[in-house]
Amino acid sequence: MRAHSPLTRRLLASTLPVALLLGLGTNPGQADPLIGTKLNGHGLPGGIDTPSAEMLPDGTLGATLNYSDMSRRNTLVFQAMPRLTVALRYGRFDSIAEDRGYVWDRSFDLRYQFLDEDPQGWRPAIAIGLQDFMGTGFYSAEYIVATKTISPRLRVSAGLGWGRLAQSGGIGSPFGDRPGPDAEEGGKPNVDQWFKGEMAPFVNATWQATDKLALIAEYSGDNYACETGIAEDCPRSVWLSDKDELKNNINLGVSYQLGENYQLGGYLLGGKQVGLQFSVAMNSAQAPFPSGIEKAPAPVRPRPSPAADPEGWSGAWSADPTAQPAIQKALGDALDKEGQTLESMSLTATRAEVRIRNRRYMQPAEAIGRTARLMTRALPPSVETLVITSSEDGLPTSSVTLRRSDVERLENTEASQIANAAVLTDADPRPGNLTYSEGLFPRFRWAIKPYLSTSIFDPDEPFRYEIGAQASAEYELVPGFVLAGTVRQRVLGTTDQEGPGGLSAEEYEALDTDYAENGVPRVRSDGRMYSGNSSPTIPRLTLAWYAKPTETIYSRVTTGLLERAYGGVSTEVLWYPTNSPLAIGAELNRVKKRDFRDVFGFRDYEVTTGHVSAYYRFDNGITAQLDVGQYLAGDRGATVTIEREFANGWRVGAWASKTDLSAEDFGEGSFDKGVSISIPLAWGTGEPSMRRVGGNIRSLSRDGGSKLRVEGRLYDKVRDSQSGHLYQGWGRFWR
Structure with a gap:
């Protein structure tokens, strides 16, 4: 068999999550997935730090905060499909090689349950998983694990692990040696390491002592090499810590259920290290007010008989x-x-x-x-x-x-x-002969409310925030012709104005350039220069014209201050028949970079950017989007976005962009990627509302693969009233 090239292997690995999301669901021949309730230290169902073959209820969004003297792990987990679990982790661990004494690292996990438990027989549930499969490899591991329910209160999992899970107790290398981590900064699938090197067994057991209290024990091949200074077992020895080695490979823990959605746990690692964990899991299908608490509608009024009227x-x-x-x-x-x-x-x-x-x-x-x-x-x-x-x-x-x-x-x-x-x-x-309602146009609407802006994943300060007041106004002269703007005034926060690479705002402005040393335009990496202003800012001030030339074609032209960093003209056209799962669009923008302080001023950098886009909505609520074109830095490539929407309005998605910008020029992370979360406010309050909470989470703000952030894009504007979304929520027609 001909071996694939390294590039081909990485491309195949990059498409694995997409293939799983689109092609794998509940097999009609299988039972329902085995459901777990306890999240391990890596944020997925399991023991203390070892995995299990359990899944969360479909659509569950969860998070864990895990703390010990050796590390801190913050994980966001999502049950993307009934049998597919994905996780995004941000961990901190000590490092004797770093001046600040620690390192923050991002990692991603995938787990797929391909065989379910037979409750009446001997067959266990079986799952396969990739841990930290696309990062610097600090937590990198692969595993196959089986889980069996022994009694209503006892569940046992056992499996074979590679990488991090086989630092000790190895029983052989059936698939060859495991190469060391890539010398580059990471951010790409570490395909060459998967299921390579020593494999070692692990086992965990959870006993539900009471309805709320669970006791957990496990044996793990993870000896926490980097955290305890075992250089020969740490994949990146420059990240070694100076903590004492653990006494053994046995971990013990307890977990206590706090209400329906929260858990508090404690554990002892290797007879030496004590840790704490807090977990939250929200099932999209279990809203606090499942039916809503809106006022009942007026009943249908039957017509009188022809004789009566x-x-x-x-x-x-x-x-x-x-x-x-x-x-x-x-x-x-x-x-x-x-x-x-x-x-x-x-x-x-x-x-x-x-x-x-x-x-x-x-x-x-x-x-x-x-x-x-x-x-x-x-x-x-x-x-x-x-x-x-x-x-x-x-x-x-x-x-x-x-x-x-x-x-x-x-x-x-x-x-x-x-x-x-x-x-x-x-x-x-x-x-046609439609008559507009009297006094409706021109329409003027305005609102004043607080705002919260956050920034995460920065190695020096993982969480930054800004709080202030925001005034928004919209003036619709005639249908489809809208003047809109927003003014913000910062009140307090930890987000300060600063340049890239640790430069102060004054030092960066003194350089008088919008290009990095490698010649790549700084289109996003100097984004903090737009933050921390004590004077009012205008994030957006636009004039937009929306039109529908034919029954299936929509158009948009937007001009003005399109976003905080760019102003110019944005044009778009979209073909989207109501009863079609497919939509095709094209967008072309000519923009110029805005001044850091002067809300109406501009810098020298300007660029033409645009994409041809295809959208496809599957019957299972998943929408796939492909954008091909030129980005803000002038690089050319494509972005793949996968989003799943539930009947109650939850939307969770992920995207990845790869352009002709090399990994070296892109910098740490190698290519642009991230996840998005959008939760309807009505889900939590029960009151009807169009408002949503959430946003995008990306590991880094780099210049490659960056798109213009313009509001009112056509697909997002019209998608809710097309057949796929409309019929998904048709159960509320008589609400």
Whole structure:
């Protein structure tokens, strides 16, 4: 068999997480995954520091804070698929080679459970895992592990580990020697090390002593070489600590459940080191208010019989020029109380179309259902066809057509029945005989609220923050033509204005250049120069025009101060049929770098950047996105983004960008990558809201693979009212 080149092996390894996310789910022939409740020191289900074959409930987002005298480990874990667990870790450990005496290191984990436990037989659950598979290799390990439930209170796991899990007790090297860590800074899949070198057994057992208290014991091949100064076993001996060696390979621990989502634990490593751990796990399917606590909608009003209202059934009312304005005013007022804006309306004797803007409900289906109810109460009985068109900043996206008789007949049935009766089509971009609601345009909205800006993963200061006040305003002259801006005033924080490489702001400005020593433009690595200003800043001030030239094509032109670091012009076009899982777009931007202090000033650096993008939404709620084009630093390449969205609105994703910028020029991390989390506020409060909390988490801010951060991109704007998302939340139509 011909061996793959190192580049090919790295590319294949980079696609492994994507292939698992897209291609692997619950096999119909398998039972449900074995679920675990205890997170180990690496943030995944397991013992104390050894793994198990257990999974978390699908969609669970968790975090662990682990502390001992040897290290600190902070891990974010997500059950991306029923059998696939992913984790992002940020750990600190002592280093005698560092002036500051310690090192902060990032690492990523994957675990896949490919065989489930047979509760009635002997077969255990079996999983395979990669630990720190794409980093500097401090925690690097691979393993195959089996877990069996011995009794309702006792569960045992045993397996074979490589790398970190086989520093002692090795029983052979069946797959060859393990090469040392790459001399580069890391950030790439360490494929050549996987399942290489000595392998060693490990075992752990968890006994549920009470409903809340669990006792844990394990034997591990991890002798904590780097933390205890065993140079021959530490993959990067320059990171050695000076702690004493452990007495043995046996670890003992306890875990106590605090409520439904929290755990507090303690452990003893090797008979010598004591540690503590706090864990939190939130299951997206278990909201504090699963059904919401919003006010019930008005019920459907059945029409009177033709004999009781012959004039209403005849349609003669439609000849009265005052009829539609009165009906539109009454319906608009009723919709406003439901958090909807009646943008426009057309009305004939048998058909009514309304274009609404949803201001309140995370699931568009709930907004459409409440609108349909109110239409039965406001319209004369001769109107049989109801068309509800969703509008986003003046963009008509999709239209749901219903027969009024179906709405009346199916009100108290399952939502699937009204879904089968509804017809979803692309909205007609032509205004036709639609009449805008009186006094709606121009529209002016504003708000003043606090803001919190954070920065993590910096080796010198892992967590930085800035708190202040933010004033936002939006002026919509006509539908689709929007002037918007934001002003911020810092109040306090630890984020100070500073240049890259430890330079002060004054020293960096004195260099009078936007390029690094290697010639790469500093498009993001000097981002802290835009922070820490005591005077007001204007992160954004834009004029945007949204249009829909055809039923399936959307367009956007945005000009002004597009983001805190860049201003210019951004243009975009998107092809996205309502009932298609595929969307294709293109974006072209011409931008110039903004001044660090003068909110209306600019620096010399300017660039043309843009991408061709393809989006595909799978039936399991996963969306894959591919962007190919030129980035802010002038480098060219591609970005792959995978995001999973749940029916309750949770979104968790990851992305990676690789460009023609070499790993050496890119610097530490080798290529751009990160994860994103977005949780609807309504999930935690039960109150209907369009607001979300979350953001992007990236290991480093480098210049390669950096994209422009412009608000109002078309796919994000119209995706919620397209068929995939709309039908995913259709269960809330009758809410």
